[in-house]
Every structure is written in structure tokens, then in C-alpha cells.
Amino acid sequence: MNSRFDSFDSAFNVVFDAINQQCEAVTPPLKIREVGRIISVATGIAKVSGLPSIGFEELLIFPNGVYGIAFNVDADEIGVVLLGEYWHLRAGDEVQRTGRVMDVAVGEGLLGRVIDPLGRPLDSKGALVSSQRLPIERPVVPIMNRAPVSEPLQTGLKVIDSMIPIGRGQRELIMGDRQTGKTAIAIDTILNQKDQNVLCVYCAIGQRAASVAKTVSILAEKGALAYTVIVVTEGNDPPGLAYIAPYAATSIAEHFMEIGRDVLIVYDDLTQHARSYRELSLLLRRPPGREAFPGDIFYIHSRLLERATQLRDEDGGGSLTALPIIEIEAQNMSAYIPTNLISITDGQIYLSPSLFELGVLPAVDVGKSVSRVGGKAQRGTYRAVAGDLKLAYAQFEELEAFARFGARLDDDTRKVIAHGQRIRACLKQLECSPVAVPEQIVILLALTAGLFDPVSIEQMNAAEFAVQQAVAKIPLAVRTRFETADRLSDEDRQVILDLAHQTLESFLSKAPSSVGQS
Structure with missing residues (x-):
């Protein structure tokens, strides 16, 4: 009799184990997840209850795919900054943790x-092509690096x-x-x-x-x-x-x-x-x-x-x-x-x-x-050309303010003011028209050498444009040294000044006679 019950128990256990294996194959194991509820919603923020294991700045997901960042983590509620259209959210809606912080796609795409x-x-150019994401908040590069x-x-x-x-x-x-x-x-x-x-x-x-x-x-x-x-x-x-x-x-x-x-x-x-x-x-x-x-x-x-x-x-x-x-x-x-x-x-x-x-x-x-x-x-060649420009411009602005009082000025002061006016005219620039480094070096060298001083203010734009166009005539070897050399050699400087002087000769006839080289 006992042997009959023993055989029945063993058969039952075999069938029971087989059923368990089939159930596990069909049904995944259950996972515990935290679910919170919205307490209130205001302009751009929400107060959430629950989620006892939430971390600071952790990303949360609300109904309809709206994301939020946990900003205030208090004992009884969580203050969340919402990152999407929040008008449809209501008190009592479910909130879930994501277990990660806010990140963004990066890469050449x-x-x-x-x-x-x-x-x-x-x-409207389609989905982004990116295989990597980085957190938006990252540690700064150490000072030793x-x-x-x-x-x-x-x-x-x-x-x-x-x-x-x-x-x-x-x-x-x-x-x-x-x-x-x-x-x-x-x-x-x-x-x-x-x-x-x-x-x-x-x-x-x-x-x-x-x-x-x-x-x-x-x-x-x-x-x-x-x-x-x-x-x-x-x-x-x-x-x-x-x-x-x-x-x-x-x-x-x-x-x-x-x-x-x-x-x-x-x-x-x-x-x-x-x-x-x-x-x-x-x-x-x-x-x-x-x-x-x-x-x-x-x-x-x-x-x-x-x-x-x-x-x-x-x-x-x-x-x-x-x-x-x-x-x-x-x-x-x-x-x-x-x-x-x-x-x-x-x-x-x-x-x-x-x-x-x-x-x-x-x-x-x-x-x-x-x-x-x-x-x-600054590059060495550029620094050598522009080194005294700021001082000359500052002196001009101070003297210009003084001259507004109607004081009588000597010739040297008038020359400084006239030179400063040419500096200001050269530094003016139209929007969306950046100037390349070789052109800047030639213009600034001619400016600091006083070649623009005999040119009238009304002709400054045309004169500057002519000098810019003349840069193409400078030998390629000289233009290359603009980028590589530590300083302008005397020969290179003379080549630039001769070219600028020739270019500006046509603008000198109408210039006022009182203006001279600074």
C-alpha cells in the first residue's frame, strides 16, 4: 500500500515540476518597481509622493512620455522639474523611476x-544618428589635465x-x-x-x-x-x-x-x-x-x-x-x-x-x-602688428572727449585725434563679413604705420577695401609666414608697407592737408 502512494507522489512531483518549468518559460520573473503619484502640478513643476529610493536629479517619466528631474528630495514629497508639455497632467497620475540621470545624444550625426x-x-531632417549618450551634468576636467x-x-x-x-x-x-x-x-x-x-x-x-x-x-x-x-x-x-x-x-x-x-x-x-x-x-x-x-x-x-x-x-x-x-x-x-x-x-x-x-x-x-x-x-606676427593699437585708441578717445569742450588744440594733438579717427573707421565692420588673418595684418600694419592718416574719413571704407583686395598680390611665402613665424621680419614688413602705400596713393589727393602721420 505504501509503495503505491510513494509511486503516486513521485509521479505527481514530476508533473508538478514540468508545469512549473513551462510557466517560467512563458511568464518572466516578477520585478519590484516603485510607483509614485502626482500630488500637484504647477507651471513647469510637479510635487510627487512615493518613490522612497529616488536619487537627486534622477529622471522620472510621467504619462504620455513627459520627463522630469527630481530637484527637491524631501521626506514627504519630491519636487520635480518637468521637461515637456505638462498641461495634461493631473493629480493622482502615476510616476515611474528610470534609474538614470538626464542624458543627451552626442556624436558626428x-x-x-x-x-x-x-x-x-x-x-524636419529625420531622426538623429547617434550611438552614444552622455549625462548633461558631468565633472569638470581636473586642473592637472x-x-x-x-x-x-x-x-x-x-x-x-x-x-x-x-x-x-x-x-x-x-x-x-x-x-x-x-x-x-x-x-x-x-x-x-x-x-x-x-x-x-x-x-x-x-x-x-x-x-x-x-x-x-x-x-x-x-x-x-x-x-x-x-x-x-x-x-x-x-x-x-x-x-x-x-x-x-x-x-x-x-x-x-x-x-x-x-x-x-x-x-x-x-x-x-x-x-x-x-x-x-x-x-x-x-x-x-x-x-x-x-x-x-x-x-x-x-x-x-x-x-x-x-x-x-x-x-x-x-x-x-x-x-x-x-x-x-x-x-x-x-x-x-x-x-x-x-x-x-x-x-x-x-x-x-x-x-x-x-x-x-x-x-x-x-x-x-x-x-x-x-x-x-595671438600669433606672434599679429601681436607685433597690433601691440600698440589699444594704447593709441585709448589716447584718442581721451583727447576726443577733451576736444568736445571747444578747446584750441596744437598740431600734435590734432594729429593724434586724426589718427584715432582712422583707427575707429578701420575697426568698423559690417555684419556677417569676417576678415581673414592676412587681411587683418596688412590693414593693421598700414594703420599703425600711419599710411591711412592722409586719407579722408569719407574715403576710409573704400581705401580699406582696396588694401584688403591687394593682399592677394603679396607673395605666398610671406603670407605663409603670417601663420608660422614668431614675428614679422623687416623685409616682410617692408613688402607689406610698399604694397599698401601703392594701393593708397589714389586716395591721397583729396585728403585734408592738416592730417599727418602719427
Whole structure:
């Protein structure tokens, strides 16, 4: 009897094991997952309950594929910054963890594309081609892996390249009142990187759609879109997207830097970035400080701009040059956010509304602008030509202000003022017309040698253009030494001056006789 029951039990166990194996093959093993619920939704933020194991800045997913970043991790609720259209979200909706932080697609497939900070294409050119993603927040390069800034980043703007030089790996702030040409300087710099082996990333933060479309059109028309990535958030986008935009753009740029490329990134502009962060912080009930900005407003910009650097050759030798743009009000350079950024960056280019109104374009106020890298970021030949230009221009501006009082001037003072007027005329430049280095060297050498002084102010544009056209007549060997030599030899200098003098002879007859060489 017992043997019969034993055989029955063994048969039952065999069948039971077979059924279990079939069930496991069909049904995957159960996984535990955390699910939260929305408590409330406001403009660009949400309060969420649950999710006890959530990490700071972890990415969350809401209904209909809306993402959010965990900003406030409190004991009883989580403050989440929303990164998409949140109007359909309701209290009680389910929230899930992703187990990762916010990241963005990087790689060569992004060149020539217009995307948002989430990596979604905005240009109707199809899906992005990318096999790698990087977190938008990354540790900065250690100081021991950085090299001194020594290679110039030519902007193509004579006033900047000669007196406020920018080096590869530098952070140069562009600041000025509204509508003074800040974006135009950044766009001209991008246009000038054509054939310079420099990739560009343009980050538009909270810009009007018309402004972004104009920028994209200019870059496409001039052939610059092929080496540029454009990251866009518009004014009606959620503030969370405007907040993460510069970090996402920097990760895209860092990928190229880490593979040994030189990269230029433009943040247009960080005023909107600071305002979006202030909006989010106030909605999340973080304590406000000066001008209602949160206490870490300095930190969000410093950790962003510290990512710009020049890497050592042992670490790839790439560079990331940052041109942050900031809008000031009523020429107040000492406001809260401008002073923060001035202290973070390696110099600033200040655009003056009064110069803009007088038609001095680009409206760079040389007296209030500075580059803390200076001549170290200039080629030797260029530095030798432009070395005394800033001093001569500063003397002219001081004497010009004095001459407005109607004082009688001696001949030497009149010559200094006349020479300064020619400097100002030469430094004027049309938008989207960068000037190459050889042309700048020839113009500046002729200018500092006083060859333009006998030319009337009315003829300066034509005279300068004639000198630019004459650069093609300079022997190729001399033009090559512009890029390679440490200084101009006396023979090369004489060749340039003779050519410039011959070119300007036709402009001398109508010049006023009182103007002489400085």
C-alpha cells in the first residue's frame, strides 16, 4: 500500500515540476518597481509622493512620455522639474523611476542639426544618428589635465582680434544692453570658423522663434551649418527645458573636445537661463536671496563655464571655448548676474549703446572690455602688428572727449585725434563679413604705420577695401609666414608697407592737408 502512494507522489512531483518549468518559460520573473503619484502640478513643476529610493536629479517619466528631474528630495514629497508639455497632467497620475540621470545624444550625426535639449530633432531632417549618450551634468576636467591657453580663436572681427583676443579654451563674456549686437558677434565668430577645423555649438535659451529661424538661415546660407550643432529652447517652452539647455549643449561639445577637436560654444543668453532657474526655485519653495535669485545661482553658472578648457596633448589636445552672452539693463555692469559672470569668465566684451547709436559697429567699448589671456592668445606676427593699437585708441578717445569742450588744440594733438579717427573707421565692420588673418595684418600694419592718416574719413571704407583686395598680390611665402613665424621680419614688413602705400596713393589727393602721420 505504501509503495503505491510513494509511486503516486513521485509521479505527481514530476508533473508538478514540468508545469512549473513551462510557466517560467512563458511568464518572466516578477520585478519590484516603485510607483509614485502626482500630488500637484504647477507651471513647469510637479510635487510627487512615493518613490522612497529616488536619487537627486534622477529622471522620472510621467504619462504620455513627459520627463522630469527630481530637484527637491524631501521626506514627504519630491519636487520635480518637468521637461515637456505638462498641461495634461493631473493629480493622482502615476510616476515611474528610470534609474538614470538626464542624458543627451552626442556624436558626428548631430552636426548640421537643430535639436532641443532632450535630443529631439526640430529641423524636419529625420531622426538623429547617434550611438552614444552622455549625462548633461558631468565633472569638470581636473586642473592637472588642462593646458595653458595659447592658440588664438579668430573671430574675424578686427576690433576683437586686435585688442581683445580670444584663445581656444578661454571663456569670454559678451555683455551689453538689449539690441546692441551681442548675438551678431557670436554669429560672426561661428562664420569665421569655416575651414579653421573648429566645430561650433550654438545654444539658444528662451529665444523667440523668429530670432532662432533667422540665425539658422544665416548659418545655412553662409555654409556654417555643416560644422554647427544648434540646441534650441523657445520662449514658450517649459522653464525646465531652458534650465537644462546649456548643460546639454556643453555635453555635446565636450564629446568633440574629448576626441581631440577644437570646439566653440555660444550660450545665448545666460540671462534667460538665470531667470528660468529663479522661476523653478521659487515654484519649488526654495529660499530666495538677492533679487529673488536662489543662493546657488553663482554655482549653476560656474559649474557650467568651468567645463570650458584646453586639454593637454596627453589627454587629446582638444579645446572648448565658451562665449556666454548676457543682457544688462541701462549699462549697469555691476548688477548681480553680470558681476557673477564677470568673476567666472576670463574677460568680457562690452557693447555700448551710445556707440551703437553713433553707427560704430560692432559697438565694442574697448575701454570697458578686457581679455585676461591677452597677447598670449595671438600669433606672434599679429601681436607685433597690433601691440600698440589699444594704447593709441585709448589716447584718442581721451583727447576726443577733451576736444568736445571747444578747446584750441596744437598740431600734435590734432594729429593724434586724426589718427584715432582712422583707427575707429578701420575697426568698423559690417555684419556677417569676417576678415581673414592676412587681411587683418596688412590693414593693421598700414594703420599703425600711419599710411591711412592722409586719407579722408569719407574715403576710409573704400581705401580699406582696396588694401584688403591687394593682399592677394603679396607673395605666398610671406603670407605663409603670417601663420608660422614668431614675428614679422623687416623685409616682410617692408613688402607689406610698399604694397599698401601703392594701393593708397589714389586716395591721397583729396585728403585734408592738416592730417599727418602719427
